[in-house]
Amino acid sequence: MSSRFILKASRMFGPDLEGEALVSREPIHFTMDIVPETGVVMGAKHDLYAENITDKILVMPSAKGGVQSAMSIMELVNNGCGPKALLYNRTNPIMVQGAVLMNVPIMDFFDQNPVEVIRSGDWLKLRPAQGVVEVQRR
Amino acid sequence: MRLIEEEKKMLDGKYGEPVHWAMDLLVKVGDYFGADGMVDVSYVNILEIMGTTEKSYLKLMDHLLKNEGKFRVITTTDPAGFDFTNVEGMDIEPDTYEKQKKLSQGLLKMGALPTRTCTMYWSGVMPRLGEHLAISESNGVVTFNSVVGARTNYESFPSSLASALTGKTPNFGFHRDENRKGNVLVELKAPMERLTDWDALGFYLGKELNVYEAVPVIVNMPGSVTTYELKRMGAALATGPGTIAMYHAVGITPEAASLEQAFGGNTPQDKMQITRKELGEVYEMFSGDGTIDLVHFGCPHLHLAEIQMLAEMFSGKRKHPDVRVWIFTAPATKAIADLADYTKILEDAGCEFFTGACCINVPAKEAKKLLGSKVQVSDHVKHCYYAPTFMGEIGLKTILKSTEECVQAALSGKV
Numbered sequence: 429m430s431s432r433f434i435l436k437a438s439r440m441f442g443p444d445l446e447g448e449a450l451v452s453r454e455p456i457h458f459t460m461d462i463v464p465e466t467g468v469v470m471g472a473k474h475d476l477y478a479e480n481i482t483d484k485i486l487v488m489p490s491a492k493g494g495v496q497s498a499m500s501i502m503e504l505v506n507n508g509c510g511p512k513a514l515l516y517n518r519t520n521p522i523m524v525q526g527a528v529l530m531n532v533p534i535m536d537f538f539d540q541n542p543v544e545v546i547r548s549g550d551w552l553k554l555r556p557a558q559g560v561v562e563v564q565r566r
Numbered sequence: 567m568r569l570i571e572e573e574k575k576m577l578d579g580k581y582g583e584p585v586h587w588a589m590d591l592l593v594k595v596g597d598y599f600g601a602d603g604m605v606d607v608s609y610v611n612i613l614e615i616m617g618t619t620e621k622s623y624l625k626l627m628d629h630l631l632k633n634e635g636k637f638r639v640i641t642t643t644d645p646a647g648f649d650f651t652n653v654e655g656m657d658i659e660p661d662t663y664e665k666q667k668k669l670s671q672g673l674l675k676m677g678a679l680p681t682r683t684c685t686m687y688w689s690g691v692m693p694r695l696g697e698h699l700a701i702s703e704s705n706g707v708v709t710f711n712s713v714v715g716a717r718t719n720y721e722s723f724p725s726s727l728a729s730a731l732t733g734k735t736p737n738f739g740f741h742r743d744e745n746r747k748g749n750v751l752v753e754l755k756a757p758m759e760r761l762t763d764w765d766a767l768g769f770y771l772g773k774e775l776n777v778y779e780a781v782p783v784i785v786n787m788p789g790s791v792t793t794y795e796l797k798r799m800g801a802a803l804a805t806g807p808g809t810i811a812m813y814h815a816v817g818i819t820p821e822a823a824s825l826e827q828a829f830g831g832n833t834p835q836d837k838m839q840i841t842r843k844e845l846g847e848v849y850e851m852f853s854g855d856g857t858i859d860l861v862h863f864g865c866p867h868l869h870l871a872e873i874q875m876l877a878e879m880f881s882g883k884r885k886h887p888d889v890r891v892w893i894f895t896a897p898a899t900k901a902i903a904d905l906a907d908y909t910k911i912l913e914d915a916g917c918e919f920f921t922g923a924c925c926i927n928v929p930a931k932e933a934k935k936l937l938g939s940k941v942q943v944s945d946h947v948k949h950c951y952y953a954p955t956f957m958g959e960i961g962l963k964t965i966l967k968s969t970e971e972c973v974q975a976a977l978s979g980k981v
Contacts, residue, residue, distance in 0.1 A: 440598070441597070441598045455807065457806070464619065470955075471955065471959070493806075494804060495702045495721060496722070498724055499613075499617070499622050503619035519778075521721070522720050522721075524599070525591070525722045525725040526722060528598070529724045
């Protein structure tokens, strides 16, 4: 993959922004896996254990968790430790409801699996209205 | 998305700020999923717990109450964080009590019916085949879609509030015929010997099929299966890695009279066989032995028949002095258990009832105090999965055993 490439999503919401990618190989349960006051991933077995999601563009394979997760996104954002945006290979309505509520960009159904092609530390430029994510490798 | 005149007025704020807030959220969610418009919902279920997110709940409620939000359709509630009729049993602190009361009273003021159960389908609400709902309770979503044939997506606290305030939900996902067709074939080859085997079956499938769009079609399910067995399987399909909203069981569920009807022209994307080996893997994930501190029953809340079974098993016996035995059920179910004397039999055996509450959503402070560094055994996999970490890591260990083994553990103090 070249040092700059583009992914296209077919489902998307939110304002344009840019930021650093944090890629999780496994789903994140926003209620169970993240400390709401700090944004730190708990659970020693988790792929992102001890990482902080604050202001990161999270890249994840799928949604995880029941109906409470939308409020966990709201709480993280209200506590100032929310993610900057959420990119999923496949998401579910709960994550979309939470992201929309807090005006956090969310995108899924990409032309390539974002977990496979984006790496943690990549700089991402999101244009959700066009369904575009520009990936800059650093 | 196309909106009818009344929906446009809602969005434009003609019916006040809460309805405007609600319609704005529903339109954005609908646009994301490509909904063509809204459908009318006849019934909504809403969360009444705050978990680790109480600030956000109260902030949202304040906004809607200040602007005199009112629910337009029948709206029931999920369990609260503790039992208002047994506050001592969970050692609930005054601060926690006040916050829960604020949320509960706010929901009542907007018009909610405080059913306080995750098994709302046994508390006076029974929709019909094809009826549109907005259900915030994952096991309720699975049961209504699959067992009843009513139609709902997964709804969160804000989106279910929005549906209650408008009587609308965007028309996508499981509201639409094409998404309700099966796409994975599951052949059940394991004999289902114990109630908890249904938990194990659901959890295994949920873990393997971890996308929202997956609709498993189960063949060879015994015709004798009960709704409380299906409750367990449905809850487990939507636990942890599982994010399933609907299944078919051929010859059992209403949209699957035949294999052909269940798939509706779809070709199965995947085929699976479930034997005792797969069920055993789930028990293995939550295994353990030795001395225990607590035995838990009822996640989701127990059916009357499950309470009757426990009453028979505990009748004339007494729990081990070092063990607490917790039974969780709906207030409406408990009222009938009282009349049938099951409550007395179980309390005489040393069991404690909690009604209208959720053991995996005991507020964080109390959970740490009550459950921290303890060993708990349960016959429900949803509890075993969530209880150790839902309130943050508190050092609770959970072990999954059959109902009979759980009763034995309550009597002997060990597994």
